[in-house]
Structures are given as structure tokens and as C-alpha cells.
Amino acid sequence: MTRKILVTGAANGIGKATAALAEARGLKVIRADLHEGDVVADLSTAQGREELIASVQALTPNGLDGVITCAGLLVSSTTSASLNYFGSVDVLEGLQPLLLKSPAPRVVLVSSRMAYANGADSALVEFYLAGNEKASRERAQDLAARAEAQTESRLVNQLTPLGIYASSKVAIARWTRRAAISPRWGGSGIIVNAVAPGFIETEAGLALREHAVRSQVVRDMHPQVLGRYGRPDEVAELMLWLASPANSLMIGQLLCIDGGTEVLERGDSHW
Template structure:
């Protein structure tokens, strides 16, 4: 299927690994010129090399979106190569911690890294999309925004904020040709998630192989309707759809890619 994305240009924040890297690669395969973003030059360049090997067009933008200066640097590097039509706000941070362990400063730092970082990029890139009359803004959220767990409350709250701001932005962008939506993954088997489950495996008796651990996680911790964890490419496919003109009539929506983990009728 032709998603009619050829000739567009996208910045995917936090795309030097994981979901962001998978998204950048799939967008590039659809003919989008991508800007890979990260803080580590070696890792960002490695993803860019993969995109080029697949025949895609790619630039690299380095910087810490946790500061205004860093956001200026990333936006400047992204725009140096041309207009940015698609902004995927994927960059963020996560680590498991309980209510008792988390300080107020860590709440603030996580909110800045996971929410304000995306706001900074919206402020710098969306007005230009508006002027051109077409654009896409896609937040990477998560099921914990809707059904939060006790652990990681500081992280769960930032996901809820991402979902909320995307809908607010959609209302702001009414009749402009620019849309704002959310892709909400469940548990996706990226390297950081794999490490967390591997560390937990002995306590749960899940075994040692990746297949045994995945089965144990889905059985004991994260049941869903599919019976496995998600893959980065499955989240990337949802992003690519929302980025395309085929999603012109989708606004302020949350597209869940979670195997049915979040179970709501509405």
C-alpha cells in the first residue's frame, strides 16, 4: 500500500534506539527523509547508518531536549536539512521506582524529560507546519496513562500528560491541516524492557531463555489478548499510519498498540 508519504520529512526524537529507531527506519522505508535524534552521537550515527543501508534518506540531530538550549540545537539541526512535516515525540526516560523511593525532584525531572521536552519541540516546529498548511504531531504515550500501576507513579503521570496535551493540541490546530494524535504502546520488547524482565526472572521462576521469560511475563505480570509482548516495528507501523495522509480524518485520537492490555469498551 502506498501511504503517500514520499517526499515528507520527519523528526523522531529519542530515535537512537528502541521504538524511536524502529519508527525512523519504517518511515524511511515509506520514502520519508528522517532526522534521527539522540544525545549519544555513536548510537545516533549507528541508526542513521542502518537507514542509509536500507536506501533511506537521513540526517542526525544531537542534543538534550531537557533544556531550551538543547531543544534549540535539535530544532536547528533538523531544520537545516529542510522543512519538518512530521514530529514524533518519543524521547523520554523511565526507571522502576516506588512511591516511597521517588523524591519530588525526580518527579520534576521526569516531567521535564517526558513532557516539557515534547512541548519544546512542538513550540519550535508546529508553527512552521501551520504556516505550510500540513503536518503531523504524534506523541508516544502508553497504557499506564489510562490504567496506572502503583510502581512508577511519577512516570505514569507523565504518560497521562502526554495524552492530554495531544488532545489539547488537536483542538488548537483545528482547520490548519496539522493533526495531533497519540500512539499508546503496551509492553514492547525493546532492550531496556528485556533487561528489566531478565533481572526479575529468577524471582518469578520464569527460566533463562528469552522465550521462557516472555511467556512468564505475559502469564504472571502483563496478560493480554495476544499472548506475547509487542515488537518495536508494530508500534512504528501505527506511527507511520498516523503520519500519513490516510489519517487526515484522525484527530486527538489514541491508537493503542498493546495486545488488548487496556480493556475498555469506549
């Protein structure tokens, strides 16, 4: 039977590559994005997330085999504060009953190499994990205002690991670990994992490198063993395996796919 998967953020970047590769391999793909797709919804809002859940329920009444959450924004803002965490977790919570109908349900979230960079705000991470979106947005707004006051370059600040983006990705990593072993998810047979991409040459990523300051920040933050940055299709390959029945034993992992950035930065001392 053809597996049915939902890919959010499917109009661009990693999400687009994942949806295309999944279809090429014979999967039934439901694409969701802000402006185009099988489901059009703004996942930075509670209403948009509810609309997506209702639409997917209507499209897959007999069950959903997998969800891959790629929707997100790189810059630090209150919109990204909601989208990058609640745009994944709330959608997954709403679709969990559909996943239970699958004989081999899989969930893959997109975290980031920022999840292991120093600089996430602990208070914001805790607001995320508590499910408090209002407090999360307020904290993000406060962090953004303080950071902008401390730097002459708003651009550089938006790319620094000391930001809202990093906090959302740490929270995604921690939610993945918790959900993967919980009765509601792993205990019910739903295998949950996450990937941590480094710098990937998506449309947004390439735009960052067109400016001298941004390009230097990227080089400093994403050292590469192979001397090149990643492609969206390389991340898609990993995520589709994680979302497939072939992945029958890997549970609750945050898999770095970053060209060696994590190894270069952390070495072997954390083992």
C-alpha cells in the same frame, strides 16, 4: 515530493524502528537523540530543546511534514520528568511554524498504557499542562523521595504505575487532546494524535525482564491477549500511518497498541 519527518529518540527502541521503517518507505528522516543522530541534543533540558529546534529549522527551512516524538525514559526521575513531557511538547511548540509550511502536517506523540492506569499524580499532571517545568521537577523529586521511603524495593517502585512516568504520560495524552482541537494546531491544519504502547520488547524493555522481580512486575502490569509482548516495528507501523497524509480524519486520539492490556483492564464499562 518526499515528505520530511523528525523522529526523536531515534537511536533506540520504538524511535529507531520508526526511523528505519520511514526511510525504507522513502521518507526523508531527521533523527534526533542524546548521543547520535542528525541532531544530537539533550531534550531533558531547555537548552537542548532549543538546540534541536534551531538545528531542525536549519535542516528544513522550507518546512517539515511530520514530527514523531519517541524520546523518553521509563524510570521515574527528575530527568524523565522533564524529558517525557517537555521533551515532546516544547519541541513541538518550537517546530509548529515549520509544520505550517507543509501541505499535510502531522504530529504523533508517544504516551503509554500508563495513561489509563490509576496512579498518576494530579498535581504533577497540572504542573506539566501549565508548562511549569521547575514545579514539575520539584514535584517529581518529592514524589520520588516519598515513594522510596515507602518501599523496600526501589526497583519495583520505579515500575509501578504510581509514579512520575505515569504522570508524564497522562499529561501527554491530555495535551494531545487539547492541541488537536485548538486553533494553533488542529485549527491550522496540523493533525495531532498519540499512541499508547503497552510493554514493548525494546532494549530497555528486555532488560527489565532479565530480573525475576522486574519480570513479575511486567507480567502483572501488562496482561496480554495474544500471549506475547509487542515489537517496536509494530508500533512504528501505526505511527507512520498516523504521520502520513493517508490519515486525514483521525484527530486527537490516544490509540492503544498494547496487545489487549487496556481491554483486559477496563473492559467495556467506560463506554
